Amino acid sequence: xxxxxxxxxxxxxxxxxxxxxxxxxxxxxxxxxxxxxxxxxxxxxxxxxxxxxxxxxxxxxxxxxxxxxxxxxxxxxxxxxxxxxxxxxxxxxxxxxxxxxxxxxxxxxxxxxxxxxxxxxxxxxxxxxx
Numbered sequence: 001x002x003x004x005x006x007x008x009x010x011x012x013x014x015x016x017x018x019x020x021x022x023x024x025x026x027x028x029x030x031x032x033x034x035x036x037x038x039x040x041x042x043x044x045x046x047x048x049x050x051x052x053x054x055x056x057x058x059x060x061x062x063x064x065x066x067x068x069x070x071x072x073x074x075x076x077x078x079x080x081x082x083x084x085x086x087x088x089x090x091x092x093x094x095x096x097x098x099x100x101x102x103x104x105x106x107x108x109x110x111x112x113x114x115x116x117x118x119x120x121x122x123x124x125x126x127x128x129x130x
Contacts, residue, residue, distance in 0.1 A: 003037070004029035005077035010051045010069035011115060014060035018118050021061060022072065023109040025051060043109045 004027075011022040025048065028040040041048045041056070049056030057066040078086070091097045 007075045009073040011072045019062045020115040
């Protein structure tokens with residue numbers, strides 16, 4: 001059973017070249033039949049390892065090294081069925097209901113405005129513009 005859904009913005013800072021970037025992850029908390037709690041991450045609809053663990057840290061876009069992310073923002077998504085007085089609409093003709101959603105472009109995990117980069121220093125690599 002799904003117990004929580006959320007969108008989490010995770011920021012990464014490379015400890016080698018100091019490049020900063022962020023990505024959005026969909027997070028699902030799930031309770032299995034044995035009562036165990038699980039956390040699932042997806043990025044752009046693809047299953048992902050937790051960005052908060054070394055195994056799930058994405059590579060730096062500049063130098064390729066991996067750094068664990070930190071949570072910078074979060075938006076919970078209400079888990080159905082929701083409050084009894086919440087607005088809702090019955091779906092009829094399931095295959096025809098808002099059919100355009102099937103062809104809508106994917107809202108990419110990195111399609112939001114990225115963090116400002118630190119000022120270049122003369123002692124290290126200069127981050128490239130994205």
